[in-house]
């Protein structure tokens with residue numbers, strides 16, 4: 322991890338009528354960092370992520386992602402990032418190979434480049450024998466690993482993961498996180514939302530949102546100390562109940 326900010330957010334707001342779904346958030350994320358974006362249901366994570374991925378225009382504030390302004394360069398933001406969500410990732414009725422070719426095409430890669438990427442990716446994931454299987458036939462854990470690799474096909478600097486491991490068992494989740502670590506070691510920045518507190522422990526830093534605001538931000542160890550908590554579960558519960566950090 323370096324101290325070069327690749328995501329920079331200042332006083333970002335998203336308002337629906339008079340309701341502030343994202344209310345004046347500010348933070349930086351550094352190159353090669355694994356940044357956990359946590360919060361209870363309805364806290365504003367998805368809204369913030371939609372603004373940072375160039376899908377929704379913020380109401381006010383400032384944000385740059387991979388050097389692009391989310392207000393004025395939303396299309397460049399989309400080209401510079403990878404995105405994977407549990408809800409939308411691969412096409413279930415296409416084969417593994419077809420999905421890779423489809424997304425490679427969407428990302429603008431040449432046929433030769435897609436082929437090279439496909440061979441390398443399937444070999445790395447030990448999926449070469451499954452390339453003609455339909456996505457719907459793969460176990461969930463494999464789908465998610467494949468979806469992550471497909472989100473990185475175009476070699477983006479930053480990848481946004483929206484609850485990427487929902488519904489899979491702890492061992493498969495751990496394997497998924499090995500892929501995340503490999504990507505971070507290569508200098509990729511990972512911005513990840515999760516509801517699993519064991520995964521929060523794997524992040525370099527974590528922010529926690531409550532009612533549209535970031536109410537805690539730091540390394541897992543910092544937050545445990547700050548909130549006198551034995552683990553991230555306890556930190557989360559204290560933050561979500563608006564408990565003030567000790568000494569404030």
Ligand SMILES: Nc1ncnc2c1ncn2[C@@H]1O[C@H](COP(=O)(O)OP(=O)(O)OP(=O)(O)O)[C@@H](O)[C@H]1O
Pocket residue numbers: 337342360361362363364365366367368369
């Ligand atoms: N288009 C919209 N119009 C009005 N309110 C919205 C809209 N989108 C989101 N909201 C509201 O903004 C708040 C934040 O929602 P958001 O989906 O960002 O939360 P979240 O932290 O991602 O929750 P979850 O963990 O359940 O996905 C919620 O109260 C939601 O109802």
